[in-house]
Amino acid sequence: MPRTGTETKIRGIEQEYPVSGKGHLNPSLLANTAIQGLKWRLISREVAWDLGMETSQELHEARIQSSFANNGSRIYNDMGHLEIATPSYNNPFDAVAYDKASEIYAVVGAREAGIVLQESVVVHKNNVANSFGNLESGARSGKRRTITTKTYATHGNFITTRAACADWSRVERALIPWIVTRIVFTGGGDVVSGDFTGEDGVKFVISPRALFVTRKSSLSTTTSRGILNTRDQPHAAHHYWRLHDIHCEALRSDYALFLRDIMQALVIRAFEQGFLAGAPELEDPVSTFKRLARDTKSCEWRIKLKSGERTDAVAILQFYLDAVERLQESEEHGPSRWDTIGLTCFAELLSDLEARRLEKYVDGIDWVTKLALLVNYDPRTPAEGIGICNQYALLDESSLFYLDEERGMKSNALFNPSDSLAFVERAVPGVDWTALPDRVSYAVANAPEQTRDYFKNVLMKRYGGEVRRVSWSTIELTAARVLLDEPFMLNAEEIGDAVAEEDAELPAILATAKRLYPEKVTL
Amino acid sequence: MKRPMIAEVFRTNLEGEEELEEEDEAIVDEETEYGGDEKTKEMTSIMERLKTREKTERAADLVNKLKGKKKANKKIMPYEIYATSGE
Numbered sequence: 060m061p062r063t064g065t066e067t068k069i070r071g072i073e074q075e076y077p078v079s080g081k082g083h084l085n086p087s088l089l090a091n092t093a094i095q096g097l098k099w100r101l102i103s104r105e106v107a108w109d110l111g112m113e114t115s116q117e118l119h120e121a122r123i124q125s126s127f128a129n130n131g132s133r134i135y136n137d138m139g140h141l142e143i144a145t146p147s148y149n150n151p152f153d154a155v156a157y158d159k160a161s162e163i164y165a166v167v168g169a170r171e172a173g174i175v176l177q178e179s180v181v182v183h184k185n186n187v188a189n190s191f192g193n194l195e196s197g198a199r200s201g202k203r204r205t206i207t208t209k210t211y212a213t214h215g216n217f218i219t220t221r222a223a224c225a226d227w228s229r230v231e232r233a234l235i236p237w238i239v240t241r242i243v244f245t246g247g248g249d250v251v252s253g254d255f256t257g258e259d260g261v262k263f264v265i266s267p268r269a270l271f272v273t274r275k276s277s278l279s280t281t282t283s284r285g286i287l288n289t290r291d292q293p294h295a296a297h298h299y300w301r302l303h304d305i306h307c308e309a310l311r312s313d314y315a316l317f318l319r320d321i322m323q324a325l326v327i328r329a330f331e332q333g334f335l336a337g338a339p340e341l342e343d344p345v346s347t348f349k350r351l352a353r354d355t356k357s358c359e360w361r362i363k364l365k366s367g368e369r370t371d372a373v374a375i376l377q378f379y380l381d382a383v384e385r386l387q388e389s390e391e392h393g394p395s396r397w398d399t400i401g402l403t404c405f406a407e408l409l410s411d412l413e414a415r416r417l418e419k420y421v422d423g424i425d426w427v428t429k430l431a432l433l434v435n436y437d438p439r440t441p442a443e444g445i446g447i448c449n450q451y452a453l454l455d456e457s458s459l460f461y462l463d464e465e466r467g468m469k470s471n472a473l474f475n476p477s478d479s480l481a482f483v484e485r486a487v488p489g490v491d492w493t494a495l496p497d498r499v500s501y502a503v504a505n506a507p508e509q510t511r512d513y514f515k516n517v518l519m520k521r522y523g524g525e526v527r528r529v530s531w532s533t534i535e536l537t538a539a540r541v542l543l544d545e546p547f548m549l550n551a552e553e554i555g556d557a558v559a560e561e562d563a564e565l566p567a568i569l570a571t572a573k574r575l576y577p578e579k580v581t582l
Numbered sequence: 583m584k585r586p587m588i589a590e591v592f593r594t595n596l597e598g599e600e601e602l603e604e605e606d607e608a609i610v611d612e613e614t615e616y617g618g619d620e621k622t623k624e625m626t627s628i629m630e631r632l633k634t635r636e637k638t639e640r641a642a643d644l645v646n647k648l649k650g651k652k653k654a655n656k657k658i659m660p661y662e663i664y665a666t667s668g669e
Contacts, residue, residue, distance in 0.1 A: 077665035086666050139666035152591055181661060188665035209667035281668040305669070358642045396592055415642035421651045427644075431652035434645055442660075449661040473654050494591045509588065 062149070062509075062547070064387070064395035065324035069147040069510050069546040072158060072307060073214040075140035076165045076454070077188055080178040086139035089172055089180060093141045094126060094134055096171020097164060103128040104523060109530035112544075113292060127529060130160055131506035131516040138281075140211050141168060141182065146512035147216075147531075147546065150397050152490060152498065153507055154320035155313050160502035162311075162458040169454070184309045185452035186210055187249050187267045189445045206252040206261060206441060210271050212280065213247075215307035217323060218293070218546055223331045224300040227289065231275055233335035235286050237326050237379055238306055239348045240372040242266040243360060244408060245319045246352070247308035248426025249452075250444050256353060260441040263433060263448075265426045268306050269352035272345055280305050286344055294531035296544040302327060309452065311474045313483040313495070314423040318408065321401030325383045332389070334382040339375055340365035355430060358415050373412045380409055400489040407486075422475070422482040425451075432473055447473065461499035514541070514549035514572070517558045522565050539569045542579040549575065 078089040097103045108125040126134045131146030143164055145157040165182045173180035192205035224230050246265035255270045256262045264270065277285035284305065293299040304323070310316050329335055341347050342363040351360055351372055360372035383402055387394040394402075411419055420427045429451050438444040451473040460467025460476035467476055484492045506516035515534045519526055528535040532544045543549065549572055557563065557571035573580040 075669055077663050079662065079664045083664055086664055138668040140669070150588055152588060183661070183663050185663075188663035190662075190664070209665055210669075211665060211667065212669035214669070356643065356645055358644050400592075415644070417642065417644055418647040418651055421648065427648075428652065430644065431648040432654060434648045435650065435652055436654075436658065438658075443658060446658050446660055449663055450656070450659060453661055471656060471659060473656060475654070489593055491591045491593050498591070 061392065062395070063392045064390060064398040065321065065328055065401075066149050066395045066397065066509075068218055068324050068328065069149050070154070070215065070217045070320065070324065071145040071147045072154070072161070073142060073144040073212075073216070074158075074161055074165075074184065074309060075137060075142045075211040075213070076169075076182050076184060077211060078141050078169055078172060078180060078182050080173075080176065080180050082178055084176065084178065087136060089176075090136040090139055090141040092172035092175055093165070093168030093180075093182070094136060096175065097128070097134060097168045098126060099171060100167055101129075102164060102167060103132075103134050104519075106519075106526065107528040108133070109528035109533045109535060112530050112533050113294065127519055128164060129504050129516075129520065130157070130502055131512040131519075132157075132161065132164065133531075134164070138211075141165060146506040146516065147218075147510045148507040149509050149547075150395075151317045151321040151324075151401065152397075152495075153502070153509075155316045156495065156498040156502040157507070158310075158316050159458070159461055159499045162454050163462065163499075163503055166454045166458045182454045183449060183452040184311060184454055185249055185267075185448070186212060186247055186309050187251055189250065189252060189261065189441075191442070204441075206254070208252040208255070208267070208270075210268065212268070212305055213307040213309045214280075215302075215304040215323065216294075217302045217304065217327050218295060219300050219302055219327050219331055221293070221298050221300045224302070227276065229336075230330075231287060232340065233330045233338050234302075234326070235275060235344050236338050236341055236375050237335075238286050238304070239269075239341060239344055239351065240360075240362070240375040241319075241322070242269060242308075242348075242352060242426075243372055243376070243412060244420075244424050245308060245310070245315060246424070246426040247310055248429040249448050250441070255349075261444050262353065263355055263430060263444070264352045265355055266306075266308060266348075266352040268308055269348040272306075272348055275344055286348060295546060296532075299546075308425075310425050311451070311479065312423055312425050312428065313479050313492075314486050315425055317483060317487060317490075318401065318404055321397055322379075322383075322405055325386070325398060325401060326379055329379070329382045329386040332386055334386050335379075338382075339370070339378060341375075342367075355426075358417065373409060376409055376412070380405055396489075400487065403489070404487055422478040423486055428474075461496040462503070464496070508551035508555070509547065510550055511543040511546055511548050513551050514554050514558075515543060517554075518565075518568075521558075521561075525565065536565075536569075538565070538582065539573075540581045541569075541572060541576075542581075544579070548579070 103126040106127040123135045133144040143161045169180045169182035188209045249267040250261040274285045276287040278289050288303045288305045290303040293301045421431045453472040457470035457472040506512040525536045
């Protein structure tokens with residue numbers, strides 16, 4: 060099948076999961092034990108990560124120990140979090156399936172850690188942890204308790220071209236208004252310390268991540284965070300650029316995961332093709348980002364443009380909708396079916412957002428669902444508000460819903476996978492969502508067939524003992540080194556026949572790969 | 583276990599969809615034109631239109647609208663998260 064539109068773009072998600080124990084165990088110990096647990100369960104294996112191809116611009120990343128999961132994910136401890144980076148896929152259905160597979164890994168890892176440590180160990184999918192200072196003494200004395208909010212991230216990765224990003228001011232002009240305003244449907248929602256808003260207690264915000272941004276662009280992901288991240292690490296041939304988006308958010312809703320993926324891919328494609336050159340410029344993107352994130356009640360989402368004119372976030376998103384429509388009209392081979400479905404859904408969403416019919420998006424947009432839970436539980440203390448948001452983010456049986464529906468409904472989590480699935484079935488009718496459980500089952504055990512990860516994963520699973528090192532764009536075996544620097548090379552379409560038989564000989568497979576890519580396979 | 587291929591998850595053919603020719607390249611080469619006066623002018627005119635769109639009252643009392651919209655008969659548990667900052 061020829062790839063068209065956004066199917067030509069590989070992408071993936073890195074999710075940092077906080078693993079917590081009741082005994083206040085060191086987060087790094089918990090993350091490491093969860094990683095070990097995944098190895099004991101034969102879900103992953105230790106692997107030497109090939110840093111030769113991935114010179115990091117951030118020092119701590121070079122010291123990370125990696126393991127490789129059955130579906131091609133990279134699993135590691137990144138600054139005390141269990142981090143799972145999905146394999147690359149090229150469509151929004153897989154964006155949902157591999158996100159859910161990642162959740163399942165996190166649940167299994169946390170449970171194994173609990174068994175080993177003989178502690179109650181839990182794992183969450185969100186982007187902030189709120190903690191109280193002097194909880195006991197403060198409560199007794201009636202003094203104001205300080206609340207600290209820490210953040211960890213969900214990073215999105217979309218491949219684009221180096222040429223398109225050569226002039227970074229062009230990237231800023233085209234994408235900053237998008238990243239700032241898209242939070243009205245991609246926001247994870249959570250409560251953060253009132254210190255961010257000069258209030259007591261906690262405050263619910265659309266996007267907790269927005270509050271940690273200090274500049275338009277930066278390299279660092281831990282301090283001085285930018286709206287855009289400038290990391291130059293393509294994980295592919297030099298002519299590619301990987302847009303490393305550090306403000307994707309920890310989402311659980313199938314609809315939000317689907318729409319975020321397809322719209323992000325469409326916007327990046329519109330950017331590459333020059334349709335975003337006239338994007339509206341925000342007067343002060345950083346403060347706009349924070350202000351927008353805090354506007355959860357009246358939802359006016361006001362924006363001041365550099366030109367001095369005033370508009371709102373939905374008008375900015377409308378610009379991107381129009382740009383993508385023009386992109387699709389210009390596609391020589393037409394848009395992909397995903398693109399058509401995605402654009403239709405986005406247009407419907409904008410129509411509702413324009414009228415502020417947000418109540419329609421309970422179970423579809425995570426921040427709206429969390430706010431609805433807060434409204435209806437009506438917490439009386441900051442701790443209760445934090446608890447409600449944490450319980451939505453709790454990964455437990457709710458993450459196993461796609462593997463075992465009955466078990467999935469026995470969850471303590473406030474996220475309801477059944478309601479989420481029902482929402483996406485209504486809102487995205489062009490997709491057969493009854494196929495999602497099978498796809499999630501597939502995604503737990505296999506890499507996507509469409510991308511280069513397919514070949515790497517087959518070799519790792521069948522000939523793991525022969526593998527010396529891997530990276531996103533290489534695999535080095537005792538007998539050969541394969542440079543996987545083109546996103547779709549050696550996918551199932553290309554190499555599937557050669558690996559179809561379970562007992563296929565490795566030399567024969569490598570010979571086929573060499574025949575297809577003589578310059579990239581060194582025997 | 584059935585392992586759905588991605589091509590199988592669409593419900594129906596969309597109207598007006600055209601089958602692609604077999605001989606099309608597997609990876610479609612992309613025309614690369616970064617901007618250009620015409621595109622910039624076109625998109626700028628879109629922005630002008632958006633700025634002048636009809637002013638309507640868009641403020642929403644979302645909290646009020648969400649009352650009764652999400653019921654969960656689950657007890658709130660003290661799930662605390664102990665995490666480091668950083669990524």
